Amino acid sequence: MFTGASQFALVGVLGAGGGAVAAILTALLLGARNSLYALSLRPYLRTTASPSTWRILGRAQLTIDESTAMAIRYPEGSRQARHAFLATGLAIFVLWNIGTLIGALGAAALDDPRTLGLDAAVPAGFIALLWPRLRDRSTIALALVSAAVAIALVPFLAPGLPVLSAALVAVIAERIMARRAR
């Protein structure tokens, strides 16, 4: 899995005792934005010859927040856009997976992750991913309501489901914003 927030979410939900289905759904809902990144990248990565199937399969794996952000700074269809996409995607792919490997091996050597404060590092990682997305009042409101709803549901639902309930909050928020935009 090469899309950071989804990877953290999958591990986070499983680690907190959540079921596999809840963990997978949370990760995939978080990763749905990559579909739109891929869509918006199409004109930027376009070449005169149509790309081979292998190239498309490779591009798909490297489509993440960072590679998209770097590519769309250059003109559509330019060599710079393709190079920025490839360089950013590959560099992060290699380093990210080395990091994951170190983490997986390192965790096995730990007695109690709480002593090192690693349980506090998990929400810190999520809020660091959330922070740049809090662009205006309505996204901040959505974040606060989602957090409150999830906490309120913790005692009543199986682990993993309170987080998933935030997806419903997002659906309702989308309807409210659509009505307001009209």
Place this chain on the structure above:
Amino acid sequence: MIWPAVIIGSLGAYLLKLAGYVIPERVLENERLSRLTGLLPVALLAALVAVQTFSVGTALQIDARIAGLAAAMVALLLRAPFLVVVLVAAITAAVLRATGLSA
């Protein structure tokens, strides 16, 4: 159930990316869909922050993780990079526990 979840989740995450390259553009260019995919990460990440800070299984619990989260938010306000934010939170919680100030 850990490895099946990892494999199915990874495959699904990859197929979502691939879909953006192979599905006809007009199918994905739905205003409602694009707005929703923008809001989903905000809602889910906020819920993950809250649940991972305040819960243990199905119980709510207040411990050193809150101090860690507060420290992380200060670091974010100071525009610290990702790794620093995470380290600041972990160190804050670890110090509070080591000194017996917090559970």
